[in-house]
Amino acid sequence: xxxxxxxxxxxxxxxxxxxxxxxxxxxxxxxxxxxxxxxxxxxxxxxxxxxxxxxxxxxxxxxxxxxxxxxxxxxxxxxxxxxxxxxxxxxxxxxxxxxxxxxxxxxxxxxxxxxxxxxxxxxxxxxxxxxxxxxxxxxxxxxxxxxxxxxxxxxxxxxxxxxxxxxxxxxxxxxxxxxxxxxxxxxxxxxxxxxxxxxxxxxxxxxxxxxxxxxxxxxxxxxxxxxxxxxxxxxxxxxxxxxxxxxxxxxxxxxxxxxxxxxxxxxxxxxxxxxxxxxxxxxxxxxxxxxxxxxxxxxxxxxxxxxxxxxxxxxxxxxxxxxxxxxxxxxxxxxxxxxxxxxxxxxxxxxxxxxxxxxxxxxxxxxxxxxxxxxxxxxxxxxxxxxxxxxxxxx
Amino acid sequence: xxxxxxxxxxxxxxxxxxxxxxxxxxxxxxxxxxxxxxxxxxxxxxxxxxxxxxxxxxxxxxxxxxxxxxxxxxxxxxxxxxxxxxxxxxxxxxxxxxxxxxxxxxxxxxxxxxxxxxxxxxxxxxxxxxxxxxxxxxxxxxxxxxxxxxxxxxxxxxxxxxxxxxxxxxxxxxxxxxxxxxxxxxxxxxxxxxxxxxxxxxxxxxxxxxxxxxxxxxxxxxxxxxxxxxxxxxxxxxxxxxxxxxxxxxxxxxxxxx
Numbered sequence: 001x002x003x004x005x006x007x008x009x010x011x012x013x014x015x016x017x018x019x020x021x022x023x024x025x026x027x028x029x030x031x032x033x034x035x036x037x038x039x040x041x042x043x044x045x046x047x048x049x050x051x052x053x054x055x056x057x058x059x060x061x062x063x064x065x066x067x068x069x070x071x072x073x074x075x076x077x078x079x080x081x082x083x084x085x086x087x088x089x090x091x092x093x094x095x096x097x098x099x100x101x102x103x104x105x106x107x108x109x110x111x112x113x114x115x116x117x118x119x120x121x122x123x124x125x126x127x128x129x130x131x132x133x134x135x136x137x138x139x140x141x142x143x144x145x146x147x148x149x150x151x152x153x154x155x156x157x158x159x160x161x162x163x164x165x166x167x168x169x170x171x172x173x174x175x176x177x178x179x180x181x182x183x184x185x186x187x188x189x190x191x192x193x194x195x196x197x198x199x200x201x202x203x204x205x206x207x208x209x210x211x212x213x214x215x216x217x218x219x220x221x222x223x224x225x226x227x228x229x230x231x232x233x234x235x236x237x238x239x240x241x242x243x244x245x246x247x248x249x250x251x252x253x254x255x256x257x258x259x260x261x262x263x264x265x266x267x268x269x270x271x272x273x274x275x276x277x278x279x280x281x282x283x284x285x286x287x288x289x290x291x292x293x294x295x296x297x298x299x300x301x302x303x304x305x306x307x308x309x310x311x312x313x314x315x316x317x318x319x320x321x322x323x324x325x326x327x328x329x330x331x332x333x334x335x336x337x338x339x340x341x342x343x344x345x346x347x348x349x350x351x352x353x354x355x356x357x358x359x360x361x362x363x364x365x366x367x368x369x370x371x372x373x374x375x376x377x378x379x380x381x382x383x384x385x386x387x388x389x390x391x392x393x394x395x
Numbered sequence: 396x397x398x399x400x401x402x403x404x405x406x407x408x409x410x411x412x413x414x415x416x417x418x419x420x421x422x423x424x425x426x427x428x429x430x431x432x433x434x435x436x437x438x439x440x441x442x443x444x445x446x447x448x449x450x451x452x453x454x455x456x457x458x459x460x461x462x463x464x465x466x467x468x469x470x471x472x473x474x475x476x477x478x479x480x481x482x483x484x485x486x487x488x489x490x491x492x493x494x495x496x497x498x499x500x501x502x503x504x505x506x507x508x509x510x511x512x513x514x515x516x517x518x519x520x521x522x523x524x525x526x527x528x529x530x531x532x533x534x535x536x537x538x539x540x541x542x543x544x545x546x547x548x549x550x551x552x553x554x555x556x557x558x559x560x561x562x563x564x565x566x567x568x569x570x571x572x573x574x575x576x577x578x579x580x581x582x583x584x585x586x587x588x589x590x591x592x593x594x595x596x597x598x599x600x601x602x603x604x605x606x607x608x609x610x611x612x613x614x615x616x617x618x619x620x621x622x623x624x625x626x627x628x629x630x631x632x633x634x635x636x637x638x639x640x641x642x643x644x645x646x647x648x649x650x651x652x653x
Contacts, residue, residue: 335559338499346497
């Protein structure tokens with residue numbers, strides 16, 4: 001069956017409003033980063049205790065989502081699920097745009113962002129960050145090739161192979177992202193190989209959910225609809241990922257709880273961590289896991305598109321909460337230098353670290369999301385990424 | 396011509412010219428001696444100091460031995476010495492202010508025993524900060540000193556995340572009045588470098604010097620590879636321990652009576 005694709009053209013009033021808002025937020029995000037660069041990071045909530053803050057939550061959120069957003073294309077090319085094929089191009093493009101947004105946040109939050117060229121020319125190959133530079137750039141290149149094979153009729157025969165390669169690469173990429181934390185022996189909440197599968201499955205959830213949320217809006221503007229078949233398949237796919245992630249979260253905390261030296265940090269996250277505990281139970285577990293599962297299995301009827309959007313919204317909030325708990329909550333718990341002793345110092349040893357995100361870092365993070373979506377919409381205006389339902393129906 | 400001295404010569408003698416010459420000679424001698432004694436030390440110091448072209452060798456491994464029993468809770472001479480040496484100023488924001496060395500007060504939760512010790516970069520043989528640095532800016536010299544190349548640090552703070560000792564600080568603001576031997580910069584990470592500029596001139600780190608003069612002499616600096624050095628002799632006479640020995644990092648800083 002030949003698929004037809006079209007450009008994104010819309011007369012919907014919300015389309016232009018959203019486009020302008022995205023451009024404004026992108027510019028404001030850059031302005032915030034420039035302000036942080038000129039003044040120094042003291043204008044953010046980050047400090048020498050919480051060295052990675054809200055920008056990193058946004059950046060990793062986008063990077064994981066980028067990997068996961070390719071799910072739809074992978075389902076079509078790698079697993080031969082033809083219902084996904086009309087959306088394969090959009091899936092690839094969203095993947096690239098989200099990754100660019102995430103990387104922009106990471107780079108603009110550097111202490112010396114103008115030294116990006118140093119990061120591109122000086123490599124320490126033992127560093128997982130250095131691996132990730134190759135993984136991210138390689139992923140961008142692979143998805144471009146993958147998309148090219150979809151666009152160029154003469155190259156269509158290679159789409160399956162390109163898809164398989166990109167599919168494998170993104171697992172390595174999310175493993176690399178998880179390893180950034182998994183290999184940190186210094187901190188009680190990290191230093192676990194479980195971080196790798198946790199991040200892989202979280203990427204599958206976030207990418208699929210963001211694809212559903214963004215495309216549901218774009219499809220309304222451009223008169224494209226999701227078929228009942230794909231809504232059904234996306235719902236069950238998303239629920240499968242949510243169940244798997246919840247299982248991994250349980251295993252992660254149980255393994256931690258088995259080891260006495262981790263009791264302190266587990267008690268902190270699960271019971272005594274104030275905002276981190278609230279985000280864990282209400283955001284990550286309830287909204288991002290239990291409620292979607294309960295809702296999905298409460299009725300046997302097939303789910304509608306609005307229900308799928310609702311599920312996606314819940315898991316995006318849940319996934320963001322999970323990253324906030326891991327990245328910031330994990331740093332907030334003090335380093336265990338002297339087990340069995342109470343420690344104090346002028347450098348906040350032994351104390352729960354204080355962190356309240358401030359406006360510049362929030363604007364930088366939101367700016368990263370805005371530029372991702374702006375890039376997506378603008379590219380969709382000039383290249384045919386959206387499925388053309390009418391041509392499909394005429395066929 | 397008579398043997399009588401010329402008139403002008405007599406006048407010269409009367410006017411004291413020979414005395415003036417003698418005084419100049421005397422002053423010259425005194426000045427020379429002073430210059431020799433002052434400058435001489437400097438010359439000797441320069442002669443001992445390593446030249447720029449001389450590579451750092453792994454024959455030495457610099458380290459510190461800290462006797463917690465001598466380290467008083469109310470003493471922070473080492474911290475003051477370090478802050479002065481590297482011009483670590485109090486910016487009035489404790490959460491973002493840099494600290495290369497800090498005093499830890501410990502209290503045993505079971506026995507209530509109280510102790511105190513200085514904590515700084517432990518100059519690990521296998522430093523996690525060096526492993527994670529993407530650009531190689533965080534590095535270890537052959538003589539075991541772990542430090543940051545300020546020209547290639549991009550300020551990603553991964554090393555701060557990775558350090559098990561909370562020994563690294565990120566510079567959150569523009570700095571002024573920096574010392575030429577200890578350059579620092581906004582947006583980069585820094586930590587104790589054992590006063591590498593002093594070590595290269597065969598001097599003691601500022602914290603050790605301050606502890607010996609203003610503190611209780613709780614710190615010994617030296618070459619861990621030299622069995623005759625003070626630090627090796629003191630280390631071999633009594634047990635010492637590393638902080639977070641479980642990580643197997645083989646730290647260059649060891650503690651006794653902890």
